[in-house]
Amino acid sequence: xxxQQFQRATLIDLIGGKRRANAARLPNxxxxxxxxxxxxxxxxxxxxxxxxxxxLPHLIVTPDGEAQALLSWIMTYAPALRPFTAYCRxxxxxxxxxxxxxxxxxxxSRVDTSIVGGIIGEILSYQFASERLARGDLTASAFQSxxxxxxxxxxxxxxxxxxxxxxxxxxxxxxxxxxxxNRGVPADDIAEIAMFLQGLTKEPATAPRSRxxxxxxxxxxxxxxxxxxxxxxxxxxxDALISGTREERVVAFERISKSLAASDAPxxxxxxxxxxxxxxxxxxxxxxxxxxxxxxERFKTSLIWFxxxxxxxxxxxxLDEYGGIGRRTLRDLLMPEALVGSPQCDxxxxxxxxxxxxxxxxxxxxxxxxxxxxxxxAPGVYSSVNWPTKRRHPATENTGGNTEKSHRIARExxxxxxxxxxxxxxxxxxxxxxxxSSASSYEDLFGALSSKRGRKK
Numbered sequence: 001x002x003x004q005q006f007q008r009a010t011l012i013d014l015i016g017g018k019r020r021a022n023a024a025r026l027p028n029x030x031x032x033x034x035x036x037x038x039x040x041x042x043x044x045x046x047x048x049x050x051x052x053x054x055x056l057p058h059l060i061v062t063p064d065g066e067a068q069a070l071l072s073w074i075m076t077y078a079p080a081l082r083p084f085t086a087y088c089r090x091x092x093x094x095x096x097x098x099x100x101x102x103x104x105x106x107x108x109s110r111v112d113t114s115i116v117g118g119i120i121g122e123i124l125s126y127q128f129a130s131e132r133l134a135r136g137d138l139t140a141s142a143f144q145s146x147x148x149x150x151x152x153x154x155x156x157x158x159x160x161x162x163x164x165x166x167x168x169x170x171x172x173x174x175x176x177x178x179x180x181x182n183r184g185v186p187a188d189d190i191a192e193i194a195m196f197l198q199g200l201t202k203e204p205a206t207a208p209r210s211r212x213x214x215x216x217x218x219x220x221x222x223x224x225x226x227x228x229x230x231x232x233x234x235x236x237x238x239d240a241l242i243s244g245t246r247e248e249r250v251v252a253f254e255r256i257s258k259s260l261a262a263s264d265a266p267x268x269x270x271x272x273x274x275x276x277x278x279x280x281x282x283x284x285x286x287x288x289x290x291x292x293x294x295x296x297e298r299f300k301t302s303l304i305w306f307x308x309x310x311x312x313x314x315x316x317x318x319l320d321e322y323g324g325i326g327r328r329t330l331r332d333l334l335m336p337e338a339l340v341g342s343p344q345c346d347x348x349x350x351x352x353x354x355x356x357x358x359x360x361x362x363x364x365x366x367x368x369x370x371x372x373x374x375x376x377x378a379p380g381v382y383s384s385v386n387w388p389t390k391r392r393h394p395a396t397e398n399t400g401g402n403t404e405k406s407h408r409i410a411r412e413x414x415x416x417x418x419x420x421x422x423x424x425x426x427x428x429x430x431x432x433x434x435x436x437s438s439a440s441s442y443e444d445l446f447g448a449l450s451s452k453r454g455r456k457k
Contacts, residue, residue, distance in 0.1 A: 001026040001340055002045045004057075005035050008070060011043070012077045015056055021049035029100045029340065036093050038063050041070060046340045056081075058340045059089045061096045071351055083355070083365050085348035089339075089379050098161040099339060099379055106156035106334045111197045114311035115152045115333070116326045117286070117318040118193060121275075121307030122146045124289050125296060126183050138322065141372050141384040143329045147171050147187055148304065150383050151194035156333055157380045160198055164191040170349050170377040177356045178373065178385040189268055189301045193308065249281040253291060261298050268301060275305025284313035286321050337380045345376040 002023035006014065014021060023045060026032060035042040043057035062070050067090050074084050081087065091099070108115055123138065123146055143149055150171050151164055168187045244252065256277055260270050274295055281288045292302050311318045319326040337344065346367035347355075352375055355362040367373050373387040 001029065002048055003032050003035060004043050005040050006043055007040060008073045015078055015081065021055055023049050032061055033093065033097055036061050036063055044340050046338065056087050058342060062090065062092050064092045064094050067092045068350060071354060075354060083347040083351050085351045085376065086343060086346055089343055091379060099158055102158040102161040103339050104157065105336055108152065108156050108333065111200055112330055113316050113318050114308045115197060116330050117307030117311030118304045119143055119146050119148045119329055120286060120318060120321060120326060121304040122148050122185065122190065125185050125303045138325060140325065140328050140332065143325060144332065144382060144384040147190045148194060150377055150381055151191060153333055153381045154378060155198050162378050164194050167377060167381065171383055174349050174352065174375045174377065174383055174385055177352055178387060180385055185300050190304065192268065193301060193304055246281065253277050253281055257295060261295060267299055271299035271302040272305045274299050274302040276309045278306045279309035284310055284316035286310055286318060339379055343376055345374045345382050347373060348376040
């Protein structure tokens with residue numbers, strides 16, 4: 001790796017090609033921390049910038065509190081690079097130190113299938129996805145839009161270097177900025193589920209507690225393969241949910257869930273109970289999600305817990321559910337990535353915020369897909385949001401002047417292309433020993449094609 005200190009004006013000259021990089025080899029990534037102080041940031045490249053045409057650094061580390069000002073400076077004086085964070089990460093010193101210490105090859109230990117099950121449950125909780133999931137045509141980007149996906153990716157990559165509550169706020173902000181619909185499942189509850197799962201990968205003495213010891217003990221018993229229903233509801237015989245027929249298990253679930261809905265059980269604990277009991281109907285499968293859906297108003301995270309508990313089963317099928325989308329999701333969660341490397345996103349949350357909340361909302365910027373944006377919430381942690389082109393350019397649909405201008409430009413481009421084709425055809429004919437036809441022959445040919453298109457219209 002290579003690094004170079006800079007002030008704002010120096011950076012603009014550097015990324016604009018007016019000044020060559022003068023980067024020194026970096027002994028190790030943490031060494032960069034000592035190069036950052038008020039008014040001075042550090043640019044870091046993964047390879048020697050003097051040996052490549054791409055002078056943009058892969059990572060910029062700023063003093064705490066200065067990242068937004070630096071980004072605003074870049075947006076003002078280097079607008080051609082917008083969005084800049086699609087090419088280079090900008091993070092402040094405190095966050096950089098935390099991530100540089102924790103960065104690793106992504107791993108989810110023994111909770112991988114439970115996390116995937118929870119992500120499927122979260123998507124199932126959003127009514128718009130239910131029919132598409134049933135058909136098996138929901139895209140990977142939809143799963144990448146879930147909060148649990150972002151929290152799991154953070155855990156896999158950095159062991160939760162960023163607190164779950166802080167990452168959840170960035171996720172909510174990305175959805176608010178891009179005017180996404182409210183999904184109805186409390187972000188704080190999803191963050192608590194993520195912390196619960198993270199805690200199960202640690203020793204019991206250090207595992208983070210949820211709201212009470214009962215909840216944590218239930219999770220530990222479930223994680224270790226024990227039966228937990230007696231602890232959940234004293235006096236209930238769990239045999240009906242283990243050894244009974246499928247129909248008997250459904251009847252037992254409906255009886256117990258009805259009792260829970262009428263009780264004063266807190267939403268999160270009640271959701272855990274509903275999710276666990278539903279997971280015992282067909283262990284390891286999500287086929288009975290429709291039984292949980294009517295309880296979502298009372299127990300908002302019950303489908304997430306249903307997926308989590310299904311993922312804990314020894315012979316779980318969650319990775320193969322709904323056309324194998326779970327296996328694709330796990331692949332993406334465990335995708336290796338370098339902290340000092342090109343981001344795999346369209347834009348970072350900080351720049352998205354700046355573009356959409358300034359004096360003039362700027363929505364027309366380069367991105368990879370015409371239907372959604374990939375937003376980097378934290379280095380290596382991404383979330384998808386809907387971003388249809390049609391919504392961003394309403395004026396072109398109803399304004400005659402813009403339409404006429406587009407048609408004129410299209411005609412000019414077509415004429416230019418046809419002239420180029422005619423020249424190429426003439427060269428080919430001459431190379432074969434013939435003589436090119438007259439211009440009128442070409443015009444007759446192109447005119448005939450045009451008239452056919454006109455009649456078709």
